[in-house]
Amino acid sequence: MAGVAAWSLARKDIKTLINSAQDFHDQTAVGWEDEEDIEELRTTTGKLASSSKAALDLSRRIEATYGDTIADLQAFKDTTIFSAKYRDHVSAFEDMVFVHMALPETMEPKVAAAVATKDSVLSSLSTFTRMAARRDDPAAAAFVRSFSCVSQAWDDAVKGAGLSLEDYAALRAFKDKSNASFHAADEPQQALLVLESNSPVPEDVQPYKEPLIALLRILSRP
CATH class of the missing domain: 1.10.287 (Helix Hairpins)
Structure with a gap:
């Protein structure tokens, strides 16, 4: 107002x-x-x-x-x-956490490949969180088992750097906030309904409509 x-x-x-x-x-x-x-x-x-x-x-x-x-x-x-002014400080903290991560010496090859860089670790952790909510899916459960050591190592490094996991979770949300308006996606089912309706689609993204529908149908499966 x-x-x-x-x-x-x-x-x-x-x-x-x-x-x-x-x-x-x-x-x-x-x-x-x-x-x-x-x-x-x-x-x-x-x-x-x-x-x-x-x-x-x-x-x-x-x-x-x-x-x-x-x-x-x-x-x-x-x-x-x-x-935008403060989110880079969160990234700097994550750089420090990545450097101090203590990962197991023996890891599955796919896990080792997925933790080669900070960005790949963060991407894997995001996938880990999503898969943890789908443990009834055998593939998701297998992913969680394989990457649990990465999640634990990251959490330990966060706490070792002096930040609580609760504060770090809040800072991650803060870091993502500036992107939220540009990446405000609906749930797959809702997005699929909109795309399959007669709602107008901008001309410059028309070539992507059908591939998006195919993708959303996959993501909308029970």
Whole structure:
């Protein structure tokens, strides 16, 4: 509602100008002897009052139509700027955690390959979290068993660096927040319904519509 408040404040300022112009218009004849000058001044101040009223009406229409949108855009801008300013510090902490990870000397080849870089570790941990919620799937359960040592090593390194797992989880969410508006995906089932409907798709992404439908059908399976 910040946009509405801003327009309300501006409207008060315009209203003050209107009142001042009107008062000046009504009192200009006092002490003046030249009728031609008086009439010209009255005409000018009358136009000023009329223009100010028009500006007030316009501000009311803008407030009614765009007030909340302006507030939302400002909030989005503030959040994005704040997140962009501080998220790199989370990345720097993750660099430190990666360097201090103590992984088992013997790991499955696919696990060892998946922890060669910090980004690959973070990607594997994201997959680990998703697969942990699907333990009824044999392949997901096997992945969790294979990568549990990576998850444990990462958690130990986070705590060893002096941060609680709860705080780290919050910081991960904060780091992702600046991307949230650009990657605000629906659940696969909902996204599939939208794509399969007659909802318009931008022309430049039309070539990707059918492949996306095929992908979402796979992800929507029980």
